[in-house]
Amino acid sequence: MMTEAFNSFYSTDDIIKLVNKSFISLGYIENKILIGYAGLLEMYSNITCELHPLIIKSEYRNMMVGSKLLKELEREAKLKNVLNIMLGSDDEDYKTNLHQFNFNNTDMSYILNNIKNINNHPYEFYQKNGYKIVGIFPNANGIGKPDIWLWKQLIDI
Numbered sequence: 001m002m003t004e005a006f007n008s009f010y011s012t013d014d015i016i017k018l019v020n021k022s023f024i025s026l027g028y029i030e031n032k033i034l035i036g037y038a039g040l041l042e043m044y045s046n047i048t049c050e051l052h053p054l055i056i057k058s059e060y061r062n063m064m065v066g067s068k069l070l071k072e073l074e075r076e077a078k079l080k081n082v083l084n085i086m087l088g089s090d091d092e093d094y095k096t097n098l099h100q101f102n103f104n105n106t107d108m109s110y111i112l113n114n115i116k117n118i119n120n121h122p123y124e125f126y127q128k129n130g131y132k133i134v135g136i137f138p139n140a141n142g143i144g145k146p147d148i149w150l151w152k153q154l155i156d157i
């Protein structure tokens with residue numbers, strides 16, 4: 001699932017390390033098959049955690065499995081007093097219009113207000129689940145390949 005979704009190879013060891021270092025780790029199992037996985041990594045003393053990864057087996061996507069898994073992860077996180085979840089959602093394949101902006105001479109608020117989803121970039125999935133774009137890291141993965149940072153506050157203050 002990881003290799004298919006993220007365009008890079010993950011060994012069994014990589015996956016075990018990732019799961020072991022997670023603060024919260026949840027699988028979504030249907031008919032004894034793992035069809036989704038979500039993990040929260042420690043950040044800022046667990047007041048904030050990083051969501052990585054969230055992944056649904058391709059044939060089960062767009063069936064609200066990701067939303068349900070994320071909701072359950074957030075519920076568990078709240079019980080452990082996590083205040084914020086953040087994540088970076090890379091755009092390495094020009095799925096948004098962000099590669100068209102010159103970040104050096106364009107106001108960031110203009111860019112944030114004019115982001116467009118060209119080819120099913122998951123940032124919109126997160127927005128639908130209450131996450132806000134709080135920043136863009138230009139060229140994070142190479143020229144024209146930014147990382148979109150999203151955030152959600154779990155507890156009303």
Ligand SMILES: CC(C)(COP(=O)(O)OP(=O)(O)OC[C@H]1O[C@@H](n2cnc3c(N)ncnc32)[C@H](O)[C@@H]1OP(=O)(O)O)[C@@H](O)C(=O)NCCC(=O)NCCS
Pocket residue numbers: 005054055056057060061062063064065066067068087088089090117119120121122123124125126128
């Ligand atoms: C992103 C991902 C976790 C979403 O899970 P999912 O189960 O397919 O999503 P859901 O069915 O819960 O979708 C909820 C809503 O988000 C929308 N949505 C889901 N994926 C989307 C995408 N890639 N682009 C735009 N909208 C998307 C759905 O259309 C749905 O909208 P609606 O309520 O208006 O109908 C899943 O597609 C996935 O595993 N992708 C590959 C790995 C990945 O990119 N993970 C995120 C890395 S940051």
